[in-house]
Amino acid sequence: MVGLTSSNDDSHYTKFGLVIDISRGGLAFEHGLDQVPDQVLMGDFDVLDLFGLDGMRVPLLPFTIVYEQQVVPRRRREIKMNRCGLEFGRLSGVQEVALDMFLDYHIVRS
Numbered sequence: 001m002v003g004l005t006s007s008n009d010d011s012h013y014t015k016f017g018l019v020i021d022i023s024r025g026g027l028a029f030e031h032g033l034d035q036v037p038d039q040v041l042m043g044d045f046d047v048l049d050l051f052g053l054d055g056m057r058v059p060l061l062p063f064t065i066v067y068e069q070q071v072v073p074r075r076r077r078e079i080k081m082n083r084c085g086l087e088f089g090r091l092s093g094v095q096e097v098a099l100d101m102f103l104d105y106h107i108v109r110s
Contacts, residue, residue, distance in 0.1 A: 001050075001051040002017050002019055002050055003049045003051065005047055005049070006045050007062070014045065015031060017030055017031035018030050018031075022103065022106075024103065025088060026087040027088075028083055030071060030081045031081065032080070046062060047060045048063055050102055052102060053106070056105065058095070058098045060095075061089075061095060062091070065084060065085070067085045068082055068085075069082065069083055070082050
């Protein structure tokens with residue numbers, strides 16, 4: 001799971017989503033269309049927290065938005081969703097280590 005917030009006020013999250021794909025360079029996640037107004041994706045938020053299934057958390061990762069697009073529903077009554085692709089910004093050494101640990105633990109390798 002991913003939560004987006006602002007580096008100016010990281011006391012709350014305005015956008016949550018389910019991570020679909022993740023790498024050391026960035027991630028893609030899906031969120032409900034009615035969850036967030038358009039202006040959120042225009043620059044109000046610049047950091048995210050990653051949440052793992054085991055309670056692991058990687059906080060305050062800087063990012064830029066690469067794309068935002070509507071997901072075509074597979075079923076007629078499915079909730080409308082958007083997929084958002086993010087590129088991680090410059091990470092501190094501590095953030096790099098935390099992200100690497102998160103990826104090592106959560107990525108399924110085939």
